[in-house]
Amino acid sequence: MNDQLLSIILTIITASTPLLLASIGELVVERSGVLNLGVEGMMAVGAVCGFGAALTTGSPLIGILAAIAAGVLLSLLFGFLTLTMISNQVATGLALTLLGLGLAGLIGESFVGQPGVKLQNLDIPVLSAIPFIGPILFGQDLLVYVSLAIVAGVSYVLFRTKTGLIIRAVGDSHQSAHALGYSVIGVRYLAVMFGGGCAGLAGGYLSLAYTPQWVENMTSGRGWIALALVVFASWLPWRLAIGAYLFGTITILGFSLQAIGIGIPSQLLSSLPYIVTILALVVISGNRALTRANTPACLGQPFVPDR
């Protein structure tokens, strides 16, 4: 029983990590006032590039870097279209998802069925040998720790540093930020790139750690869940981490319950994250203090400097 519980917890952690990675990036993007709906596409491209690079070089670390780079590249395309060319963010984001998924399928055609390179768990000596908590706290792969470190970093930067203040300011009123002499477009480009990097990394996690192989559509809607998570967390990093683990738990519990034979339709379980998000949205929008403090007022609005 203990072993079963342990394995469920370990799966929950690995299932939650890609959600957390993708959504923490999108959180920063949205805090700067940009809505990038292309997370799913950037994840897919990250996954296939990470897989390919690791396969060719044999190094999962290079795979990780390639995944990040692919995500950043795709997000730069999004940035160019929406920030420089002022195209509609929603339409461009949707197009980016379609493009990313298609591109990933094309690139990954020859990788289908090939055994991948797995990112090994760290297994910190002595500590990871502690029964039960050892494997949970000290036996994870590198990216699990990295994802939590990113959350801590984002939380610190957003609320304790001037850089974060500028990001929040640009998301709250780009006109005011521009009037004070900040480069709205510049800040948003950097945020979008950070978001792209995180989404690419999340994709890489799927193809290098979660299930080390390449299958088309292996992101299976996680990018959309990541988007929902950001709103669910009302744009707060630590609430986002809790949400990611909650959503991860819901997903895995669904599988486990099915395995035990408790019949909950899988469709219902897979729609749970979205139902929870809609409920959260209803609660949030009813709460003045919450929406006002955290919803970036300029979210999704194009910025055209008047000169």
Next chain:
Amino acid sequence: MEYLLEALNVTKIFGTLKANDNVTLKVKPGEIHAFLGENGAGKSTLVKMIYGALQPTSGEFRWMGSPVTIANPAAARKLGIGMVFQHFSLFDALSVAENIALAMPGDFDMAKLSEKISRVSKDYGLPLEPTAIVADLSVGERQRIEIVRCLLQEPKLLIMDEPTAVLTPQEADQLFLTLGRLAREGCAVIYISHRLEEVKRLCHNATILRHGKVVANVDPTKETASSLAKLMVGGEIHVVRAARKDKGGAVRLKLEGLNLHADGPFAVELKNISLDVRAGEVVAIAGVAGNGQSEFFDAVSGERSLPRDAMLLIDGKPMGYHGVNARRNAGAAFVPEERLGHGAVPGFRLSENVILTRHSSDEALVKSGMMQKNGASGVSERVIKAFDVRKGKPDPEARALSGGNLQKFVVGRELDRKPGVLVVNQPTWGVDAGASATIRQAIIDLARQGSAVLVISQDLDEIFEVADRIAVISRGQLSEAYPSSELSAEKIGLLMAGEHETREMAHAARA
């Protein structure tokens, strides 16, 4: 060094428009220098160049005697130039201290900054709470943030773009004390305002701009308000004539205990508003921006329907549940505040914009679902003629008109219907003196012909010019409507600050 700032022969061209034509402005240290002109005269363009937000096409700036290029606002702040914008550059979701930190160079130490904000703001009589969130503050308090933000950088020159437009008279008095003190300490102030009495009272020097050119440099204390106005306009201003009406027309628009919840995080809740507007009279609603005027307009016009049908009656008919078109068909007409995008569709021709508000009430405009273009052009031409709307081509798109001309058109479009009830929000916002006079006269004339007119405005001069009775809106509550002869600017100021919340106070203000 005689002059702190000199703008020498500055020209700024936007496309084919010369916004500034060979403008020269010289400001001495410790001087409050008024910068006057009608809308579109080029005042904002020049100060934006001084603040580095725009670059001149030709000409030069000198700072303390030596030539400078002010590349961006950060460079301007470095020189010691601070600016308080007409539209604040604040962040609603951030705290006072965070808002100020964004404009401060150097170290990021919120604790030290908060302490400094408290000290300086108290010192200048502009108290601020550093941890307060901007969205919770009044417009006057928001302006204080802007001013304190400038003061913390110890500016040598402070630019103020229409600072009192959003203040109650009492808040304005406090501002004048602060500016006077700054000037005595050697800080120069460039002061843009339309309120000439205020300029006479406060400023040492005045530069007047017309059509982008400097037309005069005068000592405002030696001028009268009308001589200053004449310099701005370049001619006499038509005086609005309000033939006083006889009382006792029928109530045509009635609001009865109107309540409406706020529909957004920054919106205002309307609380128990009651008001009668009778045939033949103009009732004005005064108030500082953001006290519920737009919510009130939406409620009266039917853009938001009301919780009870009987909260709003047009000619005795309950219309609270009905939308804009039903209310129009009942004989009402509405002119919203934003003319571009709300009052008119920018990309539609004027004749098409006529159809948009009058399709349901005017049978000549739509027949069996088909637009009647001739009918629409007829109306549009009539309005253009009656209100002297100036335009480039016969039937231009709405966006091609200048703000003042489009305003004349959207007001004229509704007046042309001779509505029984007219509700106008900010009828002359951003419109120059000549056009304002035309619009105000038309509003009064409509009322005298038996319509009930409700004007929402933040301009007290306008209100006193047109209104028979005045009510004041403050935090979503409306005061009693007093005959305008019984109210002074001071008393309205007290009501704006929200003192009507107790009945006794209202009566004290009336006495």
